[in-house]
Amino acid sequence: MHAILGAHGISVSSDFFLWSQGPLQALLPHAILVCAQLGADGSVLRSEAWHSAVLDPVQLRDINDTRDGQVARLAQAWRAGGQKAVVIGQVLVHGNVVAGGGSFFALFCTSLPDPARQAYVLELLLPYLHLHWLALQDRVRLPMAGPAASRAASARELEVLHWVSIGKSNEEVGQILGISGGTVKSHLQRIYKLFGVSNRTQAVSRGLALRLLSH
Structure with missing residues:
Protein backbone atom coordinates (compact mmCIF):
# COMPACT_ATOMS: atom_id res chain seq x y z
CA MET A 1 0.00 0.00 0.00
CA ALA A 135 1.61 9.67 -17.95
CA LEU A 136 4.87 11.51 -17.30
CA GLN A 137 4.14 15.05 -18.44
CA ASP A 138 7.56 15.59 -19.94
CA ARG A 139 7.41 12.32 -21.86
CA VAL A 140 3.86 11.85 -23.15
CA ARG A 141 1.84 14.31 -25.22
CA LEU A 142 -1.66 13.57 -26.37
CA PRO A 143 -1.84 13.33 -30.19
CA MET A 144 -4.73 15.68 -30.92
CA ALA A 145 -5.24 19.16 -32.25
CA GLY A 146 -6.31 22.25 -30.36
CA PRO A 147 -5.09 24.06 -27.25
CA ALA A 148 -5.62 21.00 -25.03
CA ALA A 149 -2.58 19.35 -26.69
CA SER A 150 -0.31 21.79 -24.86
CA ARG A 151 -0.23 19.51 -21.81
CA ALA A 152 -0.48 15.86 -20.90
CA ALA A 153 -3.07 14.34 -18.62
CA SER A 154 -1.81 14.50 -15.04
CA ALA A 155 -1.21 11.39 -12.96
CA ARG A 156 -4.20 12.25 -10.76
CA GLU A 157 -6.47 12.73 -13.78
CA LEU A 158 -5.43 9.35 -15.11
CA GLU A 159 -6.03 7.74 -11.72
CA VAL A 160 -9.57 9.14 -11.74
CA LEU A 161 -10.10 7.94 -15.30
CA HIS A 162 -8.81 4.48 -14.39
CA TRP A 163 -11.37 4.03 -11.61
CA VAL A 164 -14.14 5.51 -13.76
CA SER A 165 -13.24 3.00 -16.50
CA ILE A 166 -14.05 0.10 -14.17
CA GLY A 167 -17.44 1.54 -13.23
CA LYS A 168 -16.77 3.48 -10.04
CA SER A 169 -18.99 6.48 -9.23
CA ASN A 170 -17.55 9.89 -8.35
CA GLU A 171 -18.12 9.22 -4.66
CA GLU A 172 -16.50 5.79 -4.85
CA VAL A 173 -13.48 7.19 -6.69
CA GLY A 174 -13.22 9.92 -4.06
CA GLN A 175 -13.19 7.36 -1.25
CA ILE A 176 -10.47 5.33 -2.98
CA LEU A 177 -8.25 8.35 -3.63
CA GLY A 178 -9.02 10.21 -0.41
CA ILE A 179 -10.66 13.20 -2.10
CA SER A 180 -14.23 14.48 -2.35
CA GLY A 181 -16.73 13.50 -5.02
CA GLY A 182 -16.76 17.15 -6.10
CA THR A 183 -13.00 17.08 -6.65
CA VAL A 184 -13.40 13.91 -8.73
CA LYS A 185 -16.03 15.72 -10.81
CA SER A 186 -13.61 18.62 -11.36
CA HIS A 187 -10.90 16.21 -12.51
CA LEU A 188 -13.38 14.63 -14.93
CA GLN A 189 -14.35 18.02 -16.34
CA ARG A 190 -10.68 18.76 -17.06
CA ILE A 191 -10.30 15.33 -18.66
CA TYR A 192 -13.34 16.02 -20.90
CA LYS A 193 -11.81 19.30 -22.02
CA LEU A 194 -8.38 17.76 -22.55
CA PHE A 195 -9.72 14.83 -24.57
CA GLY A 196 -12.32 16.86 -26.45
CA VAL A 197 -15.22 14.71 -25.18
CA SER A 198 -18.42 15.34 -23.26
CA ASN A 199 -19.07 12.33 -21.02
CA ARG A 200 -17.49 9.49 -19.04
CA THR A 201 -17.94 6.82 -21.69
CA GLN A 202 -16.27 8.96 -24.35
CA ALA A 203 -13.42 9.83 -21.98
CA VAL A 204 -12.75 6.15 -21.23
CA SER A 205 -12.86 5.29 -24.94
CA ARG A 206 -10.41 8.10 -25.66
CA GLY A 207 -8.12 6.94 -22.87
CA LEU A 208 -8.09 3.41 -24.31
CA ALA A 209 -7.41 4.72 -27.82
CA LEU A 210 -4.44 6.75 -26.52
CA ARG A 211 -3.12 3.68 -24.62
CA LEU A 212 -3.44 5.54 -21.31
CA LEU A 213 -5.79 2.84 -20.00
CA SER A 214 -5.75 -0.93 -20.23
CA HIS A 215 -8.80 -2.96 -21.23
Missing part, protein backbone atom coordinates in the same frame (compact mmCIF):
# COMPACT_ATOMS: atom_id res chain seq x y z
CA HIS A 2 2.91 2.34 0.72
CA ALA A 3 4.24 1.80 -2.81
CA ILE A 4 0.80 2.30 -4.37
CA LEU A 5 0.05 5.45 -2.38
CA GLY A 6 3.53 6.77 -3.08
CA ALA A 7 2.85 6.55 -6.81
CA HIS A 8 -0.08 8.96 -6.58
CA GLY A 9 2.12 12.05 -6.57
CA ILE A 10 4.08 11.18 -9.72
CA SER A 11 3.83 13.88 -12.39
CA VAL A 12 7.36 14.36 -13.79
CA SER A 13 10.41 12.20 -14.39
CA SER A 14 12.08 13.13 -11.11
CA ASP A 15 9.00 11.95 -9.19
CA PHE A 16 9.06 8.62 -11.01
CA PHE A 17 12.78 8.21 -10.32
CA LEU A 18 12.35 8.88 -6.59
CA TRP A 19 9.44 6.44 -6.42
CA SER A 20 11.36 3.75 -8.29
CA GLN A 21 14.36 4.15 -6.00
CA GLY A 22 12.25 4.35 -2.83
CA PRO A 23 8.97 2.40 -2.39
CA LEU A 24 9.49 0.25 -5.49
CA GLN A 25 13.10 -0.52 -4.60
CA ALA A 26 12.05 -1.55 -1.07
CA LEU A 27 9.66 -4.17 -2.47
CA LEU A 28 11.60 -5.22 -5.55
CA PRO A 29 15.34 -4.58 -5.10
CA HIS A 30 16.95 -3.93 -8.47
CA ALA A 31 20.01 -2.33 -10.01
CA ILE A 32 18.26 -1.09 -13.16
CA LEU A 33 14.60 -0.58 -14.04
CA VAL A 34 13.87 -0.41 -17.75
CA CYS A 35 10.50 0.87 -18.97
CA ALA A 36 9.59 0.22 -22.60
CA GLN A 37 6.72 1.20 -24.85
CA LEU A 38 5.44 -1.57 -27.10
CA GLY A 39 4.01 -1.22 -30.58
CA ALA A 40 0.95 -2.98 -31.94
CA ASP A 41 3.11 -5.90 -33.06
CA GLY A 42 4.74 -6.22 -29.65
CA SER A 43 8.04 -4.69 -30.71
CA VAL A 44 9.84 -2.19 -28.47
CA LEU A 45 9.30 1.35 -29.76
CA ARG A 46 11.36 3.12 -27.10
CA SER A 47 12.84 2.32 -23.73
CA GLU A 48 14.31 4.19 -20.81
CA ALA A 49 16.56 2.95 -18.02
CA TRP A 50 16.24 4.19 -14.43
CA HIS A 51 19.18 3.61 -12.09
CA SER A 52 21.06 5.31 -9.27
CA ALA A 53 24.52 3.95 -10.12
CA VAL A 54 26.66 5.32 -12.94
CA LEU A 55 26.52 2.92 -15.88
CA ASP A 56 28.76 2.52 -18.89
CA PRO A 57 27.16 4.12 -21.99
CA VAL A 58 27.93 0.96 -23.97
CA GLN A 59 26.06 -1.10 -21.36
CA LEU A 60 23.06 1.23 -21.55
CA ARG A 61 22.98 1.02 -25.34
CA ASP A 62 23.09 -2.77 -25.15
CA ILE A 63 20.14 -2.71 -22.76
CA ASN A 64 18.00 -0.09 -24.51
CA ASP A 65 18.55 -0.85 -28.20
CA THR A 66 15.00 -1.28 -29.50
CA ARG A 67 16.01 -3.80 -32.17
CA ASP A 68 18.71 -6.02 -30.70
CA GLY A 69 19.10 -4.85 -27.09
CA GLN A 70 18.47 -6.89 -23.97
CA VAL A 71 15.04 -5.34 -23.38
CA ALA A 72 13.91 -6.16 -26.92
CA ARG A 73 15.00 -9.78 -26.43
CA LEU A 74 13.39 -9.96 -23.00
CA ALA A 75 10.11 -8.56 -24.33
CA GLN A 76 10.12 -11.17 -27.09
CA ALA A 77 10.75 -13.97 -24.57
CA TRP A 78 8.01 -12.60 -22.29
CA ARG A 79 5.49 -12.61 -25.14
CA ALA A 80 6.49 -16.12 -26.17
CA GLY A 81 6.11 -17.31 -22.58
CA GLY A 82 2.50 -16.19 -22.22
CA GLN A 83 2.94 -12.58 -21.06
CA LYS A 84 3.19 -13.42 -17.37
CA ALA A 85 5.33 -11.94 -14.62
CA VAL A 86 8.45 -14.09 -14.72
CA VAL A 87 12.16 -14.16 -14.01
CA ILE A 88 14.40 -14.57 -17.05
CA GLY A 89 17.96 -15.10 -15.93
CA GLN A 90 18.43 -12.43 -13.27
CA VAL A 91 15.78 -10.12 -14.74
CA LEU A 92 12.22 -9.82 -13.44
CA VAL A 93 9.88 -8.89 -16.29
CA HIS A 94 6.22 -8.14 -16.93
CA GLY A 95 4.16 -5.93 -19.20
CA ASN A 96 0.71 -4.65 -20.05
CA VAL A 97 -0.72 -5.18 -23.54
CA VAL A 98 -3.48 -2.77 -24.58
CA ALA A 99 -5.13 -1.89 -27.89
CA GLY A 100 -2.45 -0.81 -30.33
CA GLY A 101 0.55 -1.42 -28.09
CA GLY A 102 1.38 -1.52 -24.41
CA SER A 103 4.22 -1.29 -21.93
CA PHE A 104 6.97 -3.61 -20.71
CA PHE A 105 9.12 -3.47 -17.60
CA ALA A 106 12.38 -5.23 -16.80
CA LEU A 107 14.05 -5.11 -13.39
CA PHE A 108 17.68 -6.18 -13.52
CA CYS A 109 18.28 -7.71 -10.08
CA THR A 110 21.49 -8.56 -8.27
CA SER A 111 19.71 -11.32 -6.34
CA LEU A 112 16.32 -13.03 -6.40
CA PRO A 113 15.81 -14.79 -3.04
CA ASP A 114 12.12 -15.47 -3.71
CA PRO A 115 11.35 -15.23 -7.46
CA ALA A 116 7.72 -16.34 -7.13
CA ARG A 117 6.92 -13.67 -4.54
CA GLN A 118 8.76 -10.97 -6.47
CA ALA A 119 6.89 -11.88 -9.64
CA TYR A 120 3.62 -11.65 -7.69
CA VAL A 121 4.53 -8.20 -6.31
CA LEU A 122 5.42 -6.97 -9.80
CA GLU A 123 2.06 -8.21 -11.06
CA LEU A 124 0.31 -6.20 -8.33
CA LEU A 125 2.28 -3.04 -9.11
CA LEU A 126 2.08 -3.36 -12.89
CA PRO A 127 -0.98 -1.09 -13.35
CA TYR A 128 0.79 1.70 -11.46
CA LEU A 129 4.02 1.31 -13.39
CA HIS A 130 2.08 1.35 -16.67
CA LEU A 131 -0.12 4.29 -15.71
CA HIS A 132 2.50 6.58 -14.25
CA TRP A 133 5.32 5.92 -16.65
CA LEU A 134 3.12 6.64 -19.69
Whole structure:
Protein backbone atom coordinates (compact mmCIF):
# COMPACT_ATOMS: atom_id res chain seq x y z
CA MET A 1 0.00 0.00 0.00
CA HIS A 2 2.91 2.34 0.72
CA ALA A 3 4.24 1.80 -2.81
CA ILE A 4 0.80 2.30 -4.37
CA LEU A 5 0.05 5.45 -2.38
CA GLY A 6 3.53 6.77 -3.08
CA ALA A 7 2.85 6.55 -6.81
CA HIS A 8 -0.08 8.96 -6.58
CA GLY A 9 2.12 12.05 -6.57
CA ILE A 10 4.08 11.18 -9.72
CA SER A 11 3.83 13.88 -12.39
CA VAL A 12 7.36 14.36 -13.79
CA SER A 13 10.41 12.20 -14.39
CA SER A 14 12.08 13.13 -11.11
CA ASP A 15 9.00 11.95 -9.19
CA PHE A 16 9.06 8.62 -11.01
CA PHE A 17 12.78 8.21 -10.32
CA LEU A 18 12.35 8.88 -6.59
CA TRP A 19 9.44 6.44 -6.42
CA SER A 20 11.36 3.75 -8.29
CA GLN A 21 14.36 4.15 -6.00
CA GLY A 22 12.25 4.35 -2.83
CA PRO A 23 8.97 2.40 -2.39
CA LEU A 24 9.49 0.25 -5.49
CA GLN A 25 13.10 -0.52 -4.60
CA ALA A 26 12.05 -1.55 -1.07
CA LEU A 27 9.66 -4.17 -2.47
CA LEU A 28 11.60 -5.22 -5.55
CA PRO A 29 15.34 -4.58 -5.10
CA HIS A 30 16.95 -3.93 -8.47
CA ALA A 31 20.01 -2.33 -10.01
CA ILE A 32 18.26 -1.09 -13.16
CA LEU A 33 14.60 -0.58 -14.04
CA VAL A 34 13.87 -0.41 -17.75
CA CYS A 35 10.50 0.87 -18.97
CA ALA A 36 9.59 0.22 -22.60
CA GLN A 37 6.72 1.20 -24.85
CA LEU A 38 5.44 -1.57 -27.10
CA GLY A 39 4.01 -1.22 -30.58
CA ALA A 40 0.95 -2.98 -31.94
CA ASP A 41 3.11 -5.90 -33.06
CA GLY A 42 4.74 -6.22 -29.65
CA SER A 43 8.04 -4.69 -30.71
CA VAL A 44 9.84 -2.19 -28.47
CA LEU A 45 9.30 1.35 -29.76
CA ARG A 46 11.36 3.12 -27.10
CA SER A 47 12.84 2.32 -23.73
CA GLU A 48 14.31 4.19 -20.81
CA ALA A 49 16.56 2.95 -18.02
CA TRP A 50 16.24 4.19 -14.43
CA HIS A 51 19.18 3.61 -12.09
CA SER A 52 21.06 5.31 -9.27
CA ALA A 53 24.52 3.95 -10.12
CA VAL A 54 26.66 5.32 -12.94
CA LEU A 55 26.52 2.92 -15.88
CA ASP A 56 28.76 2.52 -18.89
CA PRO A 57 27.16 4.12 -21.99
CA VAL A 58 27.93 0.96 -23.97
CA GLN A 59 26.06 -1.10 -21.36
CA LEU A 60 23.06 1.23 -21.55
CA ARG A 61 22.98 1.02 -25.34
CA ASP A 62 23.09 -2.77 -25.15
CA ILE A 63 20.14 -2.71 -22.76
CA ASN A 64 18.00 -0.09 -24.51
CA ASP A 65 18.55 -0.85 -28.20
CA THR A 66 15.00 -1.28 -29.50
CA ARG A 67 16.01 -3.80 -32.17
CA ASP A 68 18.71 -6.02 -30.70
CA GLY A 69 19.10 -4.85 -27.09
CA GLN A 70 18.47 -6.89 -23.97
CA VAL A 71 15.04 -5.34 -23.38
CA ALA A 72 13.91 -6.16 -26.92
CA ARG A 73 15.00 -9.78 -26.43
CA LEU A 74 13.39 -9.96 -23.00
CA ALA A 75 10.11 -8.56 -24.33
CA GLN A 76 10.12 -11.17 -27.09
CA ALA A 77 10.75 -13.97 -24.57
CA TRP A 78 8.01 -12.60 -22.29
CA ARG A 79 5.49 -12.61 -25.14
CA ALA A 80 6.49 -16.12 -26.17
CA GLY A 81 6.11 -17.31 -22.58
CA GLY A 82 2.50 -16.19 -22.22
CA GLN A 83 2.94 -12.58 -21.06
CA LYS A 84 3.19 -13.42 -17.37
CA ALA A 85 5.33 -11.94 -14.62
CA VAL A 86 8.45 -14.09 -14.72
CA VAL A 87 12.16 -14.16 -14.01
CA ILE A 88 14.40 -14.57 -17.05
CA GLY A 89 17.96 -15.10 -15.93
CA GLN A 90 18.43 -12.43 -13.27
CA VAL A 91 15.78 -10.12 -14.74
CA LEU A 92 12.22 -9.82 -13.44
CA VAL A 93 9.88 -8.89 -16.29
CA HIS A 94 6.22 -8.14 -16.93
CA GLY A 95 4.16 -5.93 -19.20
CA ASN A 96 0.71 -4.65 -20.05
CA VAL A 97 -0.72 -5.18 -23.54
CA VAL A 98 -3.48 -2.77 -24.58
CA ALA A 99 -5.13 -1.89 -27.89
CA GLY A 100 -2.45 -0.81 -30.33
CA GLY A 101 0.55 -1.42 -28.09
CA GLY A 102 1.38 -1.52 -24.41
CA SER A 103 4.22 -1.29 -21.93
CA PHE A 104 6.97 -3.61 -20.71
CA PHE A 105 9.12 -3.47 -17.60
CA ALA A 106 12.38 -5.23 -16.80
CA LEU A 107 14.05 -5.11 -13.39
CA PHE A 108 17.68 -6.18 -13.52
CA CYS A 109 18.28 -7.71 -10.08
CA THR A 110 21.49 -8.56 -8.27
CA SER A 111 19.71 -11.32 -6.34
CA LEU A 112 16.32 -13.03 -6.40
CA PRO A 113 15.81 -14.79 -3.04
CA ASP A 114 12.12 -15.47 -3.71
CA PRO A 115 11.35 -15.23 -7.46
CA ALA A 116 7.72 -16.34 -7.13
CA ARG A 117 6.92 -13.67 -4.54
CA GLN A 118 8.76 -10.97 -6.47
CA ALA A 119 6.89 -11.88 -9.64
CA TYR A 120 3.62 -11.65 -7.69
CA VAL A 121 4.53 -8.20 -6.31
CA LEU A 122 5.42 -6.97 -9.80
CA GLU A 123 2.06 -8.21 -11.06
CA LEU A 124 0.31 -6.20 -8.33
CA LEU A 125 2.28 -3.04 -9.11
CA LEU A 126 2.08 -3.36 -12.89
CA PRO A 127 -0.98 -1.09 -13.35
CA TYR A 128 0.79 1.70 -11.46
CA LEU A 129 4.02 1.31 -13.39
CA HIS A 130 2.08 1.35 -16.67
CA LEU A 131 -0.12 4.29 -15.71
CA HIS A 132 2.50 6.58 -14.25
CA TRP A 133 5.32 5.92 -16.65
CA LEU A 134 3.12 6.64 -19.69
CA ALA A 135 1.61 9.67 -17.95
CA LEU A 136 4.87 11.51 -17.30
CA GLN A 137 4.14 15.05 -18.44
CA ASP A 138 7.56 15.59 -19.94
CA ARG A 139 7.41 12.32 -21.86
CA VAL A 140 3.86 11.85 -23.15
CA ARG A 141 1.84 14.31 -25.22
CA LEU A 142 -1.66 13.57 -26.37
CA PRO A 143 -1.84 13.33 -30.19
CA MET A 144 -4.73 15.68 -30.92
CA ALA A 145 -5.24 19.16 -32.25
CA GLY A 146 -6.31 22.25 -30.36
CA PRO A 147 -5.09 24.06 -27.25
CA ALA A 148 -5.62 21.00 -25.03
CA ALA A 149 -2.58 19.35 -26.69
CA SER A 150 -0.31 21.79 -24.86
CA ARG A 151 -0.23 19.51 -21.81
CA ALA A 152 -0.48 15.86 -20.90
CA ALA A 153 -3.07 14.34 -18.62
CA SER A 154 -1.81 14.50 -15.04
CA ALA A 155 -1.21 11.39 -12.96
CA ARG A 156 -4.20 12.25 -10.76
CA GLU A 157 -6.47 12.73 -13.78
CA LEU A 158 -5.43 9.35 -15.11
CA GLU A 159 -6.03 7.74 -11.72
CA VAL A 160 -9.57 9.14 -11.74
CA LEU A 161 -10.10 7.94 -15.30
CA HIS A 162 -8.81 4.48 -14.39
CA TRP A 163 -11.37 4.03 -11.61
CA VAL A 164 -14.14 5.51 -13.76
CA SER A 165 -13.24 3.00 -16.50
CA ILE A 166 -14.05 0.10 -14.17
CA GLY A 167 -17.44 1.54 -13.23
CA LYS A 168 -16.77 3.48 -10.04
CA SER A 169 -18.99 6.48 -9.23
CA ASN A 170 -17.55 9.89 -8.35
CA GLU A 171 -18.12 9.22 -4.66
CA GLU A 172 -16.50 5.79 -4.85
CA VAL A 173 -13.48 7.19 -6.69
CA GLY A 174 -13.22 9.92 -4.06
CA GLN A 175 -13.19 7.36 -1.25
CA ILE A 176 -10.47 5.33 -2.98
CA LEU A 177 -8.25 8.35 -3.63
CA GLY A 178 -9.02 10.21 -0.41
CA ILE A 179 -10.66 13.20 -2.10
CA SER A 180 -14.23 14.48 -2.35
CA GLY A 181 -16.73 13.50 -5.02
CA GLY A 182 -16.76 17.15 -6.10
CA THR A 183 -13.00 17.08 -6.65
CA VAL A 184 -13.40 13.91 -8.73
CA LYS A 185 -16.03 15.72 -10.81
CA SER A 186 -13.61 18.62 -11.36
CA HIS A 187 -10.90 16.21 -12.51
CA LEU A 188 -13.38 14.63 -14.93
CA GLN A 189 -14.35 18.02 -16.34
CA ARG A 190 -10.68 18.76 -17.06
CA ILE A 191 -10.30 15.33 -18.66
CA TYR A 192 -13.34 16.02 -20.90
CA LYS A 193 -11.81 19.30 -22.02
CA LEU A 194 -8.38 17.76 -22.55
CA PHE A 195 -9.72 14.83 -24.57
CA GLY A 196 -12.32 16.86 -26.45
CA VAL A 197 -15.22 14.71 -25.18
CA SER A 198 -18.42 15.34 -23.26
CA ASN A 199 -19.07 12.33 -21.02
CA ARG A 200 -17.49 9.49 -19.04
CA THR A 201 -17.94 6.82 -21.69
CA GLN A 202 -16.27 8.96 -24.35
CA ALA A 203 -13.42 9.83 -21.98
CA VAL A 204 -12.75 6.15 -21.23
CA SER A 205 -12.86 5.29 -24.94
CA ARG A 206 -10.41 8.10 -25.66
CA GLY A 207 -8.12 6.94 -22.87
CA LEU A 208 -8.09 3.41 -24.31
CA ALA A 209 -7.41 4.72 -27.82
CA LEU A 210 -4.44 6.75 -26.52
CA ARG A 211 -3.12 3.68 -24.62
CA LEU A 212 -3.44 5.54 -21.31
CA LEU A 213 -5.79 2.84 -20.00
CA SER A 214 -5.75 -0.93 -20.23
CA HIS A 215 -8.80 -2.96 -21.23
